Structures are given as C-alpha cells and as structure tokens.
Amino acid sequence: MLELNPILVKDLRSRMRGARAYFLLTIYLLILAGVTLLLYAAISGDIGSDLNAGRRIGQALFFTIATVALIEVCLITPVLTSGSIAGEKERQTYDLLVASLLTPWQIVWGKLVSALAFALLLITAIVPVMSLAFLFGGVGLTEVLIAIVGLIVTAVLYATIGLFWSALLNSSLGATSFAIGTVIALLLGIPFLIVIASLILGSSAPSDLLDSAWFIYLSRFVAALHPFIALGATASQLSGGGNPFFEVVRTSATNVVVPSPWVLYTALSLLFSAALLAASVRLAQPVQPGADRQKRSRKVVEAES
Amino acid sequence: MTPIVETRDLTRRYGPNLALDHLNLTVPEGAIFGFIGPNGAGKTTTMRILTTLLPPTSGEARVAGVSVTREPRTVRRLVGFMPDFFGVYDNMKSWEYLDFFGRSYGIPAQRRQQLIGELLELVDLAHKRDEPVMSLSRGMKQRLSLARSMMHDPRLLILDEPASGLDPRARIELRELLKELRAMGKTIMISSHILTELAEMCTHIGIIERGKLLAAGEVQEILRTMRPHRIVEIRVVAGAARAEELLRTHPDVLELRREGARAGSDDEKAPLDDETGPHTLLADFAGDEHALGDLLALLIAEGVRISHFAEQSGDLEDIFLHVTKGIV
Ligand SMILES: Nc1ncnc2c1ncn2[C@@H]1O[C@H](COP(=O)(O)OP(=O)(O)OP(=O)(O)O)[C@@H](O)[C@H]1O
Numbered sequence: 102m103l104e105l106n107p108i109l110v111k112d113l114r115s116r117m118r119g120a121r122a123y124f125l126l127t128i129y130l131l132i133l134a135g136v137t138l139l140l141y142a143a144i145s146g147d148i149g150s151d152l153n154a155g156r157r158i159g160q161a162l163f164f165t166i167a168t169v170a171l172i173e174v175c176l177i178t179p180v181l182t183s184g185s186i187a188g189e190k191e192r193q194t195y196d197l198l199v200a201s202l203l204t205p206w207q208i209v210w211g212k213l214v215s216a217l218a219f220a221l222l223l224i225t226a227i228v229p230v231m232s233l234a235f236l237f238g239g240v241g242l243t244e245v246l247i248a249i250v251g252l253i254v255t256a257v258l259y260a261t262i263g264l265f266w267s268a269l270l271n272s273s274l275g276a277t278s279f280a281i282g283t284v285i286a287l288l289l290g291i292p293f294l295i296v297i298a299s300l301i302l303g304s305s306a307p308s309d310l311l312d313s314a315w316f317i318y319l320s321r322f323v324a325a326l327h328p329f330i331a332l333g334a335t336a337s338q339l340s341g342g343g344n345p346f347f348e349v350v351r352t353s354a355t356n357v358v359v360p361s362p363w364v365l366y367t368a369l370s371l372l373f374s375a376a377l378l379a380a381s382v383r384l385a386q387p388v389q390p391g392a393d394r395q396k397r398s399r400k401v402v403e404a405e406s
Numbered sequence: 407m408t409p410i411v412e413t414r415d416l417t418r419r420y421g422p423n424l425a426l427d428h429l430n431l432t433v434p435e436g437a438i439f440g441f442i443g444p445n446g447a448g449k450t451t452t453m454r455i456l457t458t459l460l461p462p463t464s465g466e467a468r469v470a471g472v473s474v475t476r477e478p479r480t481v482r483r484l485v486g487f488m489p490d491f492f493g494v495y496d497n498m499k500s501w502e503y504l505d506f507f508g509r510s511y512g513i514p515a516q517r518r519q520q521l522i523g524e525l526l527e528l529v530d531l532a533h534k535r536d537e538p539v540m541s542l543s544r545g546m547k548q549r550l551s552l553a554r555s556m557m558h559d560p561r562l563l564i565l566d567e568p569a570s571g572l573d574p575r576a577r578i579e580l581r582e583l584l585k586e587l588r589a590m591g592k593t594i595m596i597s598s599h600i601l602t603e604l605a606e607m608c609t610h611i612g613i614i615e616r617g618k619l620l621a622a623g624e625v626q627e628i629l630r631t632m633r634p635h636r637i638v639e640i641r642v643v644a645g646a647a648r649a650e651e652l653l654r655t656h657p658d659v660l661e662l663r664r665e666g667a668r669a670g671s672d673d674e675k676a677p678l679d680d681e682t683g684p685h686t687l688l689a690d691f692a693g694d695e696h697a698l699g700d701l702l703a704l705l706i707a708e709g710v711r712i713s714h715f716a717e718q719s720g721d722l723e724d725i726f727l728h729v730t731k732g733i734v
C-alpha cells in the first residue's frame with residue numbers, strides 16, 4: 102500500500118491536536134462575520150428599498166467578504182509555512198529528518214500540503230458566508246468560482262513564499278518576519294510602482310508607446326502580480342458584461358487580445374510557486390548530489406586566490 | 407573484511423577554521439568505538455559527515471565501503487544517528503515519535519507497530535508508550551532517542567555524547583544497553599570527552615584533538631599508554647611510619663595521602679602510630695607494573711606489614727552507585 106507522506110501525517114496530527122488551529126479558525130471567521138455585519142448595517146439604511154437594493158447589497162457583501170478573506174489568506178498562509186522547516190531546525194529535529202530516508206522533496210512537499218490543507222479549511226469556511234451574498238442576488242456563479250480559485254491560488258503562492266524563507270533561514274521568527282515582509286512588499290510595492298509609473302508616463306510618454314501591444318502586455322503583467330488588482334479588475338470586467346477569460350483592448354492602432362487578469366494571475370502565481378518550491382527543495386538538501394563538482398570548482402577558486 | 411567506518415584524509419573547514427585535519431579513522435565491524443576528545447576537537451563534525459549531514463571539504467569517508475558523498479542514501483540506510491541534542495515535538499506521544507521516524511525510513515505499517523513495542527521494551531520505556539515525549543526525563547528522552555536511531559535496524563549506530571547529562575546509574579544502564587546492542591551484532595560509535603566514561607564501555611578508542619587523530623586502537627592498550635600513573639591503595643598493619651617515610655622518598659611516588667585525612671591538614675605532619683591503625687595510604691604511582699612489584703618487595707623487606715596492596719579501580723561512580731538505589 103502506498104503510504105502517506107510521513108511529514109504530512111505528523112504535521113496534520115499535531116496541528117489539529119493543539120488548540121491553536123481552532124483558535125485561528127475562530128478568529129478568522131469572527132473577523133469575516135464582523136466585517137460583513139458592519140457593512141450590512143452601514144449600507145442597508147443607505148441604499149433604501151428600491152428595486153435594485155437587494156442586488157447591490159449582495160454585490161457589496163460578496164466583494165467585502167472576498168476582500169477580507171483574501172487579506173486573511175495573504176497574511177495567514179505565509180505564517181503557516183514560514184514556521185515549518187525553520188521550526189524543525191529550531192527544535193533540532195531537522196537533522197533527524199535529513200538523516201532519514203526522507204527526500205528533500207518529501208519534506209518540503211509534506212510541509213506545504215499540511216499548511217495548505219489548513220488554508221483550504223479556512224477558504225471552505227467562507228463558502229457559507231458567501232452563499233449569504235448569493236441569496237441577495239447580484240452575484241453570479243462565475244464570480245464566486247473565480248473568487249475561490251483566486252483564493253486558492255493566492256494561498257498556494259503565499260504558502261510557498263513562507264516555505265522558501267523557512268528553508269533558507271534557521272529561525273522561525275526570522276522566516277516569519279521575512280515572509281510577512283515579502284508579502285507586504287508585494288502588496289504595497291506593486292501598486293506603488295504602478296502609481297509612480299503612470300504618473301511619469303501619463304505626463305511625458307507619447308501615445309503610440311502607450312498604445313503599443315507590448316506595453317499593454319507589460320502593464321497587464323505587472324498588474325497580474327497583485328492579487329487584489331488582478332481579481333478586482335476581473336470583477337469590474339465581469340460586472341461590465343465582459344468575457345471571463347479574455348479581454349479585447351481597443352487602441353487607436355489595433356485591437357489587442359489579452360487574457361483576463363485573473364487568468365494571468367493564476368498562471369503567474371503557479372509559475373512562481375513552482376519556482377519557489379524548487380528552490381526550497383534545493384535548500385533542504387544537505388549533501389547535494391554533485392557536491393564533488395562544486396567542491397572542485399571552489400578549490401580551483403581557492404587555489405587561484 | 408571492509409571496516410564499517412573508514413575515513414581517508416578527511417578534512418573539513420569552517421571558513422579559515424580547520425575542524426578536521428586529514429583524519430584517518432578505521433572502525434572494525436562489531437566494535438564499540440569510543441571517540442574521545444576535548445570540546446571542539448571535531449567529534450561532532452566527524453559524526454555529522456558520517457551521517458551525510460555535512461559534506462567534507464576534502465578527503466573521503468566510507469561506511470561499510472559506501473562513500474558518504476557519492477551514495478548518501480545507501481549510507482543513511484546503514485547508519486542510525488543519535489545527535490548530542492534531543493529534538494522534541496510538542497503534542498507527540500512516545501510511540502508516535504517512533505512511528506513517525508519509522509515512516510520516514512519507509513518501514514511498513516505492520517512491522518512498525520511490532521518494532522515500536524520491541525524497541526520501547528529494549529530501552530525500558532514500554533510503560534511510557536502513551537506519554538507525551540516532552541514529559542519524559544532527560545535519561546528517558548535519551549533512551550527514546552536511541553530507540554529512534556534503531557528503527558531501521560542500522561548496522562552502525564553513531565551516538566554523539568549519549569552519556570552527557572545522565573546520572574551514574576543511567577550511565578551504567580546505557581552501558582548495559584550498548585553491550586546488548588553489540589551482542590545483536592551492531593557496531594557502535596560513541597563520543598565523549600571523559601575518558602573513564604568510555605573506558606568502561608568500549609572495545610576500541612580513538613583520541614582526537616583539534617581535528618587530528620592522536621591515537622586509536624583497543625582500549626586496554628590505549629589506557630596503558632594514556633594513564634602514566636595509577637593510584638595504589640596500601641593498607642598497613644604495622645610499621646606505618648616507616649612505610650610513609652619510604653613512600654615519600656620513592657622516586658615513582660608522585661603524591662602520598664592518608665585515607666580519610668584532608669590534604670595539607672596538621673595531623674598529616676605527625677608520624678603514624680600503629681596503635682591507632684591499621685592505616686590506609688594512597689600513593690600516586692608513576693612506574694609500571696614491574697616497579698610496582700619492586701615497591702611492594704621493598705616495603706616488606708623493610709619490615710612493613712601489609713594487609714592490602716592494590717591498584718585502585720573504583721572511582722566516584724562506583725561510590726555513587728553504592729549510595730543511590732537508582733529508582734527511576
Ligand atoms: N557550524 C559551524 N560553524 C563554524 N565552525 C564550526 C561549526 N561547527 C563546528 N565548528 C568548529 O569546528 C570545530 C570542531 O567542532 P565539533 O563540534 O566537531 O567539536 P566536538 O569535538 O564535537 O566538541 P564538543 O565536545 O564540544 O561537542 C570547532 O573548532 C568548532 O568551532
């Protein structure tokens with residue numbers, strides 16, 4: 102019989118055994134429910150009771166829930182993984198794992214999946230809250246599915262960011278700090294760059310540059326690095342009746358077909374996740390195969406100096 | 407027969423710091439090999455290389471003829487490692503701890519269950535099976551760690567300072583356990599910085615300092631060369647004053663003490679009176695076995711009556727054992 106990954110079994114067992122898991126889940130849901138209620142209280146009086154009131158409440162609820170859930174996923178998942186490998190190093194159990202027959206891949210994969218399992222639990226937990234928004238109308242199944250895919254993809258990417266720092270550093274505090282730092286840098290840095298770039302280009306760039314196909318691709322690419330921008334743009338595209346998978350950008354010169362921001366975001370995120378995962382596996386390897394070769398080249402360098 | 411451990415010019419640098427300097431080490435199969443040296447000598451470094459946790463800078467290390475750098479996975483199958491620290495997980499019971507490492511070595515579920523029972527029995531922890539690992543005492547953790555290192559039935563056990571932090575009784579138990587393991591056909595490599603600790607449990611010894619092997623071989627031989635003087639216990643029935651005089655002036659006696667007397671106290675000055683005797687003298691003797699025989703002959707020829715003349719074998723640990731009953 103094929104055995105489950107030992108690391109996965111152990112981590113799930115201990116993660117679910119402690120009170121921390123339930124505590125985290127409770128806090129997460131309380132925040133979500135609290136924000137939803139506040140929003141509902143704030144807008145229900147405002148909107149009044151015209152024909153579209155229900156639809157607008159539904160939309161507002163949906164976007165609020167999705168946004169809060171996304172923020173939480175962005176902050177929680179890197180923390181879940183950043184303690185994983187560094188935590189083994191801190192507990193001094195890492196050597197024992199490496200000296201066993203576990204492969205670096207098994208170690209890294211087990212850590213990732215056990216953290217993702219928990220993140221998936223968090224994501225699944227918002228489905229009932231989202232269906233509340235569904236009841237009011239104004240939100241289609243497409244939006245909901247895209248939101249869930251976006252959340253999952255974000256969880257995967259941000260979990261691998263935490264995992265990478267965890268494999269690189271020796272203390273879980275350090276790894277968590279760097280992981281959160283990376284997340285904040287991404288979430289704040291990309292909008293900042295976009296604002297700066299548009300300020301500069303808006304005043305000085307010639308319009309044929311702005312209309313060129315490669316510039317459109319580049320700007321979409323940068324925007325698709327950011328979960329909130331990518332998913333937000335998709336949402337507005339959908340509410341304008343656009344196609345969920347691609348978009349036609351009309352410029353004065355040509356029409357450029359670009360994938361929907363969420364498609365681009367999903368593809369890029371998975372790509373980066375794979376790269377970070379590969380880097381983590383490499384870092385988790387103590388005596389690397391081909392170490393002989395590296396050593397020899399190092400010796401050559403030493404001899405030359 | 408290929409030795410179970412063989413290193414050739416094994417060298418490891420940490421930056422400019424040379425931790426291992428062309429170490430040539432051989433451990434025969436079936437030995438209990440004691441690896442001794444002061445702090446920072448390179449014991450842990452050697453062991454980590456042998457367990458594939460650390461790549462050597464140059465030179466070669468082989469376990470049962472398998473290169474540590476070329477076939478690390480094969481080496482991991484052959485070696486069980488107990489580091490000088492004990493890694494614990496919170497929220498984990500003793501059996502789960504073993505179960506996890508059993509899985510990590512790919513041992514099938516059924517065999518694992520059986521093995522966990524056997525190993526807990528072997529290290530005397532069967533009654534702690536369902537206790538959290540965190541709640542075990544230091545000695546128990548050490549034993550659990552030993553059980554862990556044996557989950558995959560390795561041919562070579564590498565134990566880094568397993569006796570540190572253990573009380574003398576736990577050490578004796580460890581010694582017995584190691585003997586049992588040896589009888590099971592395992593080779594054991596064990597490190598320490600206390601010679602006596604190893605002398606009693608090892609068949610072979612290697613002495614390392616600053617990354618260089620100073621001496622290696624069978625224990626008795628090494629002990630003979632490493633311990634230049636011995637303490638001789640002499641119980642004098644008559645002629646104690648004369649005996650003391652002779653011993654004090656003997657060239658091979660480095661130091662003489664009266665048993666029970668504190669060094670340098672006043673009563674040391676007054677000559678010994680046979681009336682209050684018999685007295686026991688402790689002589690720090692630098693000569694060899696022949697010189698010791700000559701010393702005894704001299705004392706007797708001078709009319710000293712001796713009821714006991716023996717090299718002291720016991721040390722503090724024996725005394726501790728008599729006092730404690732070792733209820734764990
Ligand atoms: N990770 C490291 N980085 C830099 N230097 C190290 C490292 N580990 C060990 N050393 C150095 O290598 C030398 C040998 O260390 P090692 O740990 O092998 O000694 P040891 O014999 O096990 O000592 P101890 O009895 O204290 O355990 C020491 O000089 C130590 O400072």
Ligand SMILES: [Mg+2]
Nearest residue numbers: 449450490566
């Ligand atoms: Mg050491």
